[in-house]
Every structure is written in structure tokens, then in C-alpha cells.
Amino acid sequence: MxxxxxxxxxxxxxxxxxxxxxxxxxxxxxxxxxxxxxxxxxxxxxxxxxxxxxxxxxxxxxxxxxxxxxxxxxxxxxxxxxxxxxxxxxxxxxxxxxxxxxxxxxxQALSPHFIYQNNVYVSGKTGLEIGGVGHAILGTALTVGISTLVTVPLGIATAVYLTETRDFGRGTVRTLLQAMSALPSVVSGLFIYSMLILSGWSGYSGLMGSLALIPLMLPTVSRVAEESLRLVPKDLRNGALALGAPSYRAFFMVTLPAAQSGIVTAVLLGIARVIGETAPILLTMTIANGTNLNPLQGGMATLPGYIFNYILLGDPTSIARAWGAALVLLIFVGILFAAARVASAPKKAKKRSAK
Amino acid sequence: MANFHLEAKDVNVWFGARHVLKNVNLQFPENQVTALIGPSGCGKSTFIRTLNRMHELIPGAGFAGEVLLDGKDIYGEAVDPVDVRIKIGMVFQKPNPFPTMSIKENVISGLKLSGISRPDAGDLVEQSLVRASMWNEVKDRLNDPAISLSGGQQQRLCIARSLAMDPDVLLMDEPCSALDPGSTRRIEETILELKESMTIVIVTHNMQQAQRISDRTAFFLAEDNTPGHVVEFGETQQIFYGPIDPRTNEYVNGRFG
Structure with missing residues (x-):
């Protein structure tokens, strides 16, 4: 031809x-x-x-x-x-x-030592060559990490409840989630402050900050996870059940792996949602200049707290530090969103195994 | 009365308040293929789902009657639907291999899913694929993802997956309706081989297919908003060449439905 x-x-x-x-x-x-x-x-x-x-x-x-x-x-x-x-x-x-x-x-504030040093030796007279946000990065990682550890199982469990069951409670749960996603973050912080700190049950600590972040993170995680579970074809679940699977095995072996990328996205979006939250952090944690890895005791710096603190100090060096921390935070959020995009991208068929 | 392998007695089905199947009585003898035919919406697929209790997963579903497997009611009080579905396998209209698993994992997925451990899982993969007549096509790429297969191969993989559970009965809900003639022929050949070792019930819209592979045929009909019911049930030859009911005659000769 x-x-x-x-x-x-x-x-x-x-x-x-x-x-x-x-x-x-x-x-x-x-x-x-x-x-x-x-x-x-x-x-x-x-x-x-x-x-x-x-x-x-x-x-x-x-x-x-x-x-x-x-x-x-x-x-x-x-x-x-x-x-x-x-x-x-x-x-x-x-x-x-x-x-x-x-x-x-x-x-201008950004440099290698800005990433790993803490602020112990910083005073009003030191310039940008000393001090950094290392302690704040660790603090943010700790508080957000604890929130994530609590929220992810809870959020996925909520999503499973909404997609796998046909209980009458679903409507209520969904409405509550929607209401929660509109919750101003300061209210969440105030709640922890008045319930746990003012009452004397706990002092200001990283853990209190984590607790204040949970209600903010939960709706994002469970809504996105719910959407991704809903996208898994019913046929797959039926196929598993028709093979004699109890529904929990059908869920863990078939539905959950099929929704894996969506679940990862849900977690990353949840983290991105709370990583920059300032109000709840300010109400529940005191800001420290040194590195503190104990979330149960003592002040702990976080990136948003650091920014807030230094922008208020008002001198040019401090303001530069605050902007530098904002840039670091922005970069972290950017990395998270990029990771979410990669994780949620449709998987290419794996290479055929060698014959 | 002869003992039948699987038997439906006075099966009635509702979706919410809507009565969709009325007093269905069918007997499925061992090692025979029974075809369920009838126009869309007459309740064939609903009926076949009641045979392994997949029906009850639909919200608002209702059921009355008995389904006897070897004389025991699968809707009995102490019967676990999971055990029923292990004994009575099912192949769906649309091929639904598990996308996150390889071909091999798909075949033995039933074992893992139902928590049965078998030391000879490797042999079982080959055995099941051979029985589904696709071993030669895939033996060199058992670790490839199942979704890399063609539609017809995916459907045969789903059959192999059911066979790995060594079911007594295999239910097939229009297994060929999404496939090309070549794949359809291969699945039909597989069905004819399989019936040597199990009882098969198949829903089909294809009259020629029903004639080619089935021993007995049941004609379902739901007229004017009445619940679906069995109009005629008998040897396939009789249903197609000497139907007693005029409606059966019209349907199998393509004059309505």
C-alpha cells in the first residue's frame, strides 16, 4: 500500500x-x-x-x-x-x-546555616550570619507529625465509614465534616487553650499544638480519602466478595490498594492544610529559641510561630529572618503539593517483565 | 424426585417496596449448564445474584424463599454468606481483575481474600489458568499487571480466579457481552470443559450462545410492571424448537424483547 x-x-x-x-x-x-x-x-x-x-x-x-x-x-x-x-x-x-x-x-536570609541552626545565640545585635529556623523546622515536623499520626487513621476510618457502610449516621457525619472544614483555626486553638491549658490539665506544649491542628486536618483528609475510595469501581469490591472474602479483607486487599494514590494525596493535602496554621499554634505553644524535641514539655518553635514572632520584633534583621522562614515554609508546602501531584498521577503500566 | 445440585424454591425478591422476582422455582442438575434468558429488566441478573447471596449487598434488597445447595438452604440461619460464596463462584459481566495485582496474584487472590492457605499455590496458578484455557498465553508473564491483558483475557483471568477456589457451582452473569466473537468462542469452549466438574448457571442475551452451550434453559419475563417470573423452563432443545408458551416462542425467535 x-x-x-x-x-x-x-x-x-x-x-x-x-x-x-x-x-x-x-x-x-x-x-x-x-x-x-x-x-x-x-x-x-x-x-x-x-x-x-x-x-x-x-x-x-x-x-x-x-x-x-x-x-x-x-x-x-x-x-x-x-x-x-x-x-x-x-x-x-x-x-x-x-x-x-x-x-x-x-x-537574603536564606543560607545553609539558616536551615539547620537554632536561635539560642541570637540577640538584638547579631546579624543574619548567625541563627536560623532549624529548631522551628523540627518543631513544625513534630507537631504536624503528631497531628498526622492521629488524623490519618481517623480520617481514613471516617472515609471508610462514609463509603462502605449504609448506616443512617452517614448524613450527620458528612454534615459535621463540612462544618468542621469551615471551622476557623483560631476557634480550634481556643478550644484546646480553654479546655486543656486554662484548666491546668497541661502547660503550653507541642502536644497541645498538635491537638489543636487535628480538627483542622481531619475534614481535608477524610473528604479527599472519601472521594478516592468512592472512585474505586463497585465491580472490584463485588468481585472480591464473590470470591468469598469477608468485607474487611475485600477492603484491605482490593479497595484500599486501588485507592492508594488518592489516600496518599489526602494525607499530603491534610499536612499542607495545617503546616502554615498560626493562630492555634500561638494559643497553645510558647515560642522557644532553642531546639526542643519533647512535645510534652516546654516551649517549641514552629515555622508559623517563628514568622509571627520575628515580624513583630520590627528591626530589619528580624524581619528578614521572618521572610526567610516564610520562604522555607513556602518551599515545604510546594514540595508537599508536588508530591501530592506525583502520587495522584495515573500510574503508567509497569514494564513487562523480561521474557 | 431427583436430587438436584442447586435448587431455587419460591424465590421472591424485592428492591425496597418493588417486587422484582416472583416465585421462581428452578433446579440445576450437577454437571449441566443452565442458561437464563429473557429481555432486559426481567430479573435474570437479580436472580443469579440470589444464588450466592451477592444480592443482599444491594441497599434495600429483600428476599424470601429457599436456595438449596446439596439440600441445604444457603439462606439458613447459621450460614455465613462468605462460605456460600466460596462454594458458589461468580463471573461478572464486565471483566474485573484486581488492578493492583499481577496475573498470578489475581489467580490466587481468592485464597488470600478468604483467608485459606494452601501450600501448593504455585501449582494452583497453573492448574486454574489451564482450566480457563489461557495458560499458554500468559505463562511467560505471570508477574505482569492484570490490567495489561486484553478484555477477553481479563475475563478468562476472572474465570481462572473463580476456579482457583474450586467452587461447586459457577455463576456467570453475561460473561461474554463485553467481548469480541473470538474471545466469546474461547470462553464457551472453556464452559463446556468446566461443566464436567461443576454446575454452571449462565445469564445470556445471546440466543445462539444459549443453544450452543446450555443443557437446560429458563425463560424469564416481566410484563407490564409485574414482577419477573419464569415463563418456561426445560431442555434447551425443547425451549428453542418446541416451546409450549407462545411468549417463549416469540422471544426465542426474536419477535420481541
Whole structure:
């Protein structure tokens, strides 16, 4: 058979035609140019003009381009396209600027010793060459770690209850979880503070911080785990039960492994949810300058606590330290989210074993 | 009356308040294939699920009647559904191998799932795959993931998985409806070999398939919102070539349903 060569344009659906190309180009360029000219001549406020002059201009242009290319039905298309692009870009710029300010301000504090040293030798006079967030990283790891150890079994158990049983209590549990996910974190901190610390049952300690984080983490973990368990086809579970499996074995050997990546995501998202929580930490833990590995006693620093503490001190070096800690925290959260993405990515079929 | 291997007596099924199966009486003799035919929604699949108590997993399900395996009611008070399902295996419409397990692990998954330990698990893998007539295709890649197999192979793997439990009865709910003609033929050949050692009940929408493989056929029907029931039950030859009930005649000749 004669081979058919792939033509240069094998994707005819991408041919937009000269009208669309021309009007799109005008829509992209014209409003920005006009707005820039107005800005330069009148010297008005950028943000004010963005919404009062640029956006209407851009919308007008989009509507015209739609009408010019496709007639009447193109108007809504053009308008929606402009609105979508404008808002997406707006949010993206906001996010990027937040990220950038953390990186820009935090970068000068960042150095190897900033990661592993603690703050014992830091005073008002020491510069950035001494001291770091090592103790705060350990503290965060400890408090969040304890919360995770408690929350993960509890959260997965809740998810199992919601997916595997048909008890009448499910609706109540689900509503409670939703309510919990809207719980302000300060309330959670206040609860532990008033119940366990004010009552004299315990002093300020890492453990109290962990306890305050649990109610914040639980809804995230159980909701995401529930979704991933729900995605496992019923057929698989039935297949296991039809082989004579008691339902607990069917769950542990078939349903849970099939939902594994989703469960991992649930755990990572739960950690990311609480790792930056400040309010509950401030109410339940005292901040220490030294390394403390005992969650039952004494003050313990955490990254959010460290940031809060140093930003309040107000001198340039302390503020730089706070930004540095924020950057470290941001990097940790970034790593967690990246890990969640990798864990939840569909698994590629394993390589076939050698024959 | 002859002793039947598996027997359904006055089986009635409800979903919530809806009566979906009414007074089904069927007998399944040993080493025979019994086909259940009938239009969609007539309760065949529901019925076959009552035979190994998979039916009770559906929320709101109700059941009345008896299902006797070797004369003992599987719905009896002290009977554990887990034991029932070990003796009465089931193959589903859609192939459902366990995606996280290899081919080999899938075959012996039933043992692990039901907590039975057998020292000869390795031999069992080969035995079961041979019985499901797919040993030669997969013997070199037993450790590959089960989902790397084609649809037809996956379904035969599911059959092998059931066979590894050495069931007395094998229930098949439209096992070929998702497969191509080639795979269907192979599964039919497997069924004919398997019936030497067990009792088989199969739900099928394929009239030719029922004629090719079954010894006896039951025709189910649910008319005008009435619960499904058995219209006619007898030797396959008789059902297809000399049906007594006119509705059976119309159905097997493709005039309705």
C-alpha cells in the first residue's frame, strides 16, 4: 500500500481564517496601547484605570472582534473570552506577586546555616550570619507529625465509614465534616487553650499544638480519602466478595490498594492544610529559641510561630529572618503539593517483565 | 424426585417496596449448564445474584424463599454468606481483575481474600489458568499487571480466579457481552470443559450462545410492571424448537424483547 504523507497542515481545525486573526490581533493589542497612552498622558492610578478604562475598552474590542468574525453569535463569545482571560490573568498576577514578594524578601536570609541552626545565640545585635529556623523546622515536623499520626487513621476510618457502610449516621457525619472544614483555626486553638491549658490539665506544649491542628486536618483528609475510595469501581469490591472474602479483607486487599494514590494525596493535602496554621499554634505553644524535641514539655518553635514572632520584633534583621522562614515554609508546602501531584498521577503500566 | 445440585424454591425478591422476582422455582442438575434468558429488566441478573447471596449487598434488597445447595438452604440461619460464596463462584459481566495485582496474584487472590492457605499455590496458578484455557498465553508473564491483558483475557483471568477456589457451582452473569466473537468462542469452549466438574448457571442475551452451550434453559419475563417470573423452563432443545408458551416462542425467535 502507498503511504499517505502527513500534510503540512494536518489539523484543519486550527485554520482560523484572516478575519479572526486580524480582529484577535487588534483586540489583544489596541486596548493595551490606548490604556498605556492614557496612563502616560494623564498619570492616573494604574489599578483604578484598569477597571474603569482598560476593562470596558477590552470588552468593547472583544465584542467587536466576535461580531466581525462570526456575526451576532460571536459577540457573547468574544465577551466571555475577554472576561475569562482578564480574570485569570488578574488572579495569576496576584498569586505570582505574593510568591515573588516572599522569594524576594526571604532570599537574603536564606543560607545553609539558616536551615539547620537554632536561635539560642541570637540577640538584638547579631546579624543574619548567625541563627536560623532549624529548631522551628523540627518543631513544625513534630507537631504536624503528631497531628498526622492521629488524623490519618481517623480520617481514613471516617472515609471508610462514609463509603462502605449504609448506616443512617452517614448524613450527620458528612454534615459535621463540612462544618468542621469551615471551622476557623483560631476557634480550634481556643478550644484546646480553654479546655486543656486554662484548666491546668497541661502547660503550653507541642502536644497541645498538635491537638489543636487535628480538627483542622481531619475534614481535608477524610473528604479527599472519601472521594478516592468512592472512585474505586463497585465491580472490584463485588468481585472480591464473590470470591468469598469477608468485607474487611475485600477492603484491605482490593479497595484500599486501588485507592492508594488518592489516600496518599489526602494525607499530603491534610499536612499542607495545617503546616502554615498560626493562630492555634500561638494559643497553645510558647515560642522557644532553642531546639526542643519533647512535645510534652516546654516551649517549641514552629515555622508559623517563628514568622509571627520575628515580624513583630520590627528591626530589619528580624524581619528578614521572618521572610526567610516564610520562604522555607513556602518551599515545604510546594514540595508537599508536588508530591501530592506525583502520587495522584495515573500510574503508567509497569514494564513487562523480561521474557 | 431427583436430587438436584442447586435448587431455587419460591424465590421472591424485592428492591425496597418493588417486587422484582416472583416465585421462581428452578433446579440445576450437577454437571449441566443452565442458561437464563429473557429481555432486559426481567430479573435474570437479580436472580443469579440470589444464588450466592451477592444480592443482599444491594441497599434495600429483600428476599424470601429457599436456595438449596446439596439440600441445604444457603439462606439458613447459621450460614455465613462468605462460605456460600466460596462454594458458589461468580463471573461478572464486565471483566474485573484486581488492578493492583499481577496475573498470578489475581489467580490466587481468592485464597488470600478468604483467608485459606494452601501450600501448593504455585501449582494452583497453573492448574486454574489451564482450566480457563489461557495458560499458554500468559505463562511467560505471570508477574505482569492484570490490567495489561486484553478484555477477553481479563475475563478468562476472572474465570481462572473463580476456579482457583474450586467452587461447586459457577455463576456467570453475561460473561461474554463485553467481548469480541473470538474471545466469546474461547470462553464457551472453556464452559463446556468446566461443566464436567461443576454446575454452571449462565445469564445470556445471546440466543445462539444459549443453544450452543446450555443443557437446560429458563425463560424469564416481566410484563407490564409485574414482577419477573419464569415463563418456561426445560431442555434447551425443547425451549428453542418446541416451546409450549407462545411468549417463549416469540422471544426465542426474536419477535420481541
Amino acid at each position: 502507498q503511504a499517505v504523507e502527513r500534510p503540512k497542515n494536518a489539523q484543519p481545525w486550527t485554520n482560523l481564517g484572516p478575519k479572526v486573526k486580524l480582529s484577535s490581533a487588534i483586540t489583544i493589542i489596541a486596548p493595551s496601547v490606548i490604556y498605556l497612552a492614557i496612563l502616560l498622558t494623564t498619570g492616573m492610578d494604574f489599578m483604578a484605570g484598569l477597571f474603569t478604562i482598560f476593562l470596558p475598552l477590552q470588552l468593547l474590542c472583544g465584542a467587536w472582534a466576535g461580531y466581525y468574525s462570526y456575526g451576532k453569535r460571536g459577540i457573547t463569545d468574544g465577551l466571555l473570552l475577554v472576561v475569562t482571560f482578564f480574570l485569570s490573568l488578574f488572579v495569576f498576577v496576584l498569586l505570582a506577586s505574593v510568591l515573588w514578594s516572599v522569594i524576594e524578601s526571604g532570599f
